[in-house]
Amino acid sequence: MEETPPHAPRKPEDFEAMYRERPPWDIGRPQPAFLELAEAGELRGRVLDAGCGTGEHTLMAAGLGLDATGIDAVAAAIGTAKRKAQERGLAARFLVWNALDLVSLGQQFDTVLDSGLFHVLDDSDRRSYVDNLTAVIPPGGRYFLLCFSDRQPGGFGPKRIKQEEIRTSFAAGWRVDAIEPATLDNTMGPGILGWRARITRV
Numbered sequence: 001m002e003e004t005p006p007h008a009p010r011k012p013e014d015f016e017a018m019y020r021e022r023p024p025w026d027i028g029r030p031q032p033a034f035l036e037l038a039e040a041g042e043l044r045g046r047v048l049d050a051g052c053g054t055g056e057h058t059l060m061a062a063g064l065g066l067d068a069t070g071i072d073a074v075a076a077a078i079g080t081a082k083r084k085a086q087e088r089g090l091a092a093r094f095l096v097w098n099a100l101d102l103v104s105l106g107q108q109f110d111t112v113l114d115s116g117l118f119h120v121l122d123d124s125d126r127r128s129y130v131d132n133l134t135a136v137i138p139p140g141g142r143y144f145l146l147c148f149s150d151r152q153p154g155g156f157g158p159k160r161i162k163q164e165e166i167r168t169s170f171a172a173g174w175r176v177d178a179i180e181p182a183t184l185d186n187t188m189g190p191g192i193l194g195w196r197a198r199i200t201r202v
Contacts, residue, residue, distance in 0.1 A: 019076040024186040026053055030060045031115050033146050033182040033196045038064060042144070042198075045110025048136070050099045051117030055081025055092065061113070062092040069107075071097035100125060102132035109136055112143045116184070119147040119158040126169060134173050137201040143174075145197040146182060152193040166197050175200045 015023075030038070037043060038060055045066070049058040052070030054077050061068035062085070070092060072078050081094045097105065099117060112133060121129055133143055150160040163179050170176055177198040183191035 015074045016076065019074050022187065023053075024188045025116055025184070027185050027187055028056070030056045031146055031185060033184075033194075034113060034115060034144065035060065037144060042142070043111050043113075045141075046108065047111045047113065048102075048107075048109040049113045049115075050102070051114060052081060052094070053077050053115075055084055055094060057113045057115060058092050058094065059084060059088060059090050061111075062090040063088075066111075069093040069095065069105075069109075071095050071099060071102075071105075073098055100128045100132060102136045105136065107136065108138050108141075110138070110141045112137060112141070114143065115146045116148075116158070118145055119161050130169050134201070139201050141201045143170075143197075143199045143201070145195070145199065146184060147194055147197075148184070149181070149193050149195045151181070157192070161195060163195065166195065166199075170199050173202060175202050 034057055043061055043064060043066060047061040047066050047068045049068065049070040052058050052072045055070050058068045058070030058081065070081055073096065075096050078094045078096050085092045085094070118126065137143060145166065147161045148158050150162045152160055166179055167176050177200055179195050179197045182194045182196035184194045185191050
């Protein structure tokens with residue numbers, strides 16, 4: 001069986017296979033970088049968690065009383081997210097959905113959270129994803145990104161994203177408010193060196 005080269009974009013079936021066990025990003029709680037935003041009151045209005053996995057950030061938003069929707073291409077992850085919502089008594093909507101087709105949701109969102117989706121897309125899919133974000137986030141809405149950064153050594157895992165790639169991707173119709181060093185917690189060991197970006201639709 002041919003091995004996937006480092007940083008190669010993953011296909012939906014790759015993620016389906018990873019969810020047969022517990023993938024390393026499924027830490028059972030929100031990422032600290034996003035929890036900090038929630039505690040600071042940065043999440044507002046209708047919230048979309050793009051690539052939500054088992055739903056911790058969606059449920060975090062729902063716990064604040066916000067209208068929260070989580071989408072993921074992996075049915076097993078969405079099934080787990082729905083069970084968590086029921087067990088915790090939280091009202092959140094979870095859908096098996098392609099993040100490259102946000103327009104077909106037929107909704108607008110004031111806040112979009114992205115923990116680990118942007119960095120697994122190839123260049124053309126990343127452009128399509130940003131186009132979809134532009135369509136579903138009205139002016140004044142915000143997009144919060146947490147991704148691997150080029151400060152992370154080694155070759156295992158998703159693409160290391162440079163600040164310039166974030167700024168270029170959101171050059172038209174957006175304002176990049178901040179790109180800050182952050183850590184992505186995982187189940188395998190020390191935190192991954194990442195970026196947390198705060199970006200506003202203009």
